Amino acid sequence: MNIALIAHDKKKDDLIRFVLAYQPIFEQHSLFATGTTGTRITTETGLPVHRFRSGPLGGDQEIGAYIANDKMDLVLFFRDPLTAQPHEPDVSALIRLCDVYCVPLATNMGSAEVLVKGLERGDIEWRSIINGNE
Template sequence: MKLALIAHDKKKNDMIQFARAYQHILGKHELYATGTTGIKIMEATGLEVYRFQSGPLGGDQEIGALIAQNKMDMVIFFRDPLTAQPHEPDISALIRLCDVYAIPLATNMGTAEVLIHGLDRGALQWRSIIHEKQGE
């Protein structure tokens, strides 16, 4: 499965804690992240992460493009709802694309933990069926 990991500045430490705690699950999947988040995850865990641009420089849109092509299976996006983001329209578009393409999305630690446990139990295998239909 292909997983996108994104975290706003004030949530990056939460993402690092999450990645460390679930390293044994995340390591079984292809990981993608926006710029700094990806570096921090790699440094903290040693996991291999494909990095896009930072969110404000287009990283959210790059992940959104993969979602629109049905090439992303889950998004974990630790948002900071209390701080204005200059690229808020990109964030809204990313969330909308997850809804349009039925991509599981977590925007906080609690939901992310439910999704990651579901992933580990095989609850997201329906995404593999979609890939098979597309010939991937």
């Protein structure tokens, strides 16, 4: 599966710890991330990550295009709800695209854990359900 990993600045450390904790699961999938987040994941975990631009420079929109083109299966976006983001409209658009295209989205560590453990068990079969391939 293609998994997008995104984190606001104050949440990057949390995302790195999360990826390290579930590294055996992430190793089995293709990882995508916005700029600095992707660099840090690769540097600190050794996992290969396709990097898009940073969020404020269009990375969120690049991931959104993958979602709209049926190329992204899961999005983990560790958001900082207490800090204003200059590119908030892009963040909102990305979240909206996940809803439009039924892409599972976690915006915090608690919901990310549920999705990643479901991924490990093979529970995420939403594409086959949508396409009638049950």
